[in-house]
Amino acid sequence: MFNSIKALSDIGRQQIEKQLFDEEGNINDKNFIDMIRNDAEQTGADDNILDALQVGADGKSKIPLAALSDNAWLESRLISYINKNVINIDMPGMPMVQRSDFGIRDGDGLKTLSEKELNLGRKLNL
Numbered sequence: 001m002f003n004s005i006k007a008l009s010d011i012g013r014q015q016i017e018k019q020l021f022d023e024e025g026n027i028n029d030k031n032f033i034d035m036i037r038n039d040a041e042q043t044g045a046d047d048n049i050l051d052a053l054q055v056g057a058d059g060k061s062k063i064p065l066a067a068l069s070d071n072a073w074l075e076s077r078l079i080s081y082i083n084k085n086v087i088n089i090d091m092p093g094m095p096m097v098q099r100s101d102f103g104i105r106d107g108d109g110l111k112t113l114s115e116k117e118l119n120l121g122r123k124l125n126l
Helices: 002-020 029-043 047-052 071-087
Strands: none
Touching: 002 029, 002 071, 029 047, 029 071
């Protein structure tokens, strides 16, 4: 099961790499700025950020991202984007199905893990 989750996570990572990086592994400035600017517009970022997120005719950022008036905003949005695409895995039926024993029972639901198998036998700290 965890291999399936890893595979889904890898799909998200590959999508980010395809969108934001070129073949040599360098950041594609235009795609990155467009993605961040689109997010800024949707989240109602202030005008200073929107004005700074411009791409020149050469496809490069007009202003270095380090010069943004709110670097914490940029970091927050980038982490959110990565989490959405890599960590928060989107699976069909996920909103409709809740399984409280996810990761505790085997795939067939026949065997429940014993206390010794769970957390290496140590007491859980809640």
